[in-house]
Amino acid sequence: MKKTGLLDVIAKQHRTYISNLRLQPELKWASLGDLYRLPDKEKYPLKEWEEAVSYLLGCEVHFENYESIGKSLKPFSLQVR
Numbered sequence: 615m616k617k618t619g620l621l622d623v624i625a626k627q628h629r630t631y632i633s634n635l636r637l638q639p640e641l642k643w644a645s646l647g648d649l650y651r652l653p654d655k656e657k658y659p660l661k662e663w664e665e666a667v668s669y670l671l672g673c674e675v676h677f678e679n680y681e682s683i684g685k686s687l688k689p690f691s692l693q694v695r
């Protein structure tokens with residue numbers, strides 16, 4: 615059985631395709647906030663976190679450790695209305 619990836623989880627939450635998470639700005643920012651709030655970040659390898667966030671942002675992202683994921687994604691958790 616194939617393991618469900620980070621972006622699969624977020625796409626399922628939003629009932630959409632992974633590509634839409636990147637192409638639709640509202641979904642992109644919401645997805646980054648969702649990744650910030652995701653519990654058990656250690657459940658996924660750092661490499662997968664880097665790939666998921668890099669995909670959404672369209673630029674290469676690197677994380678030193680799991681704590682740095684939270685620090686990097688925290689601004690996306692603040693919802694501006």
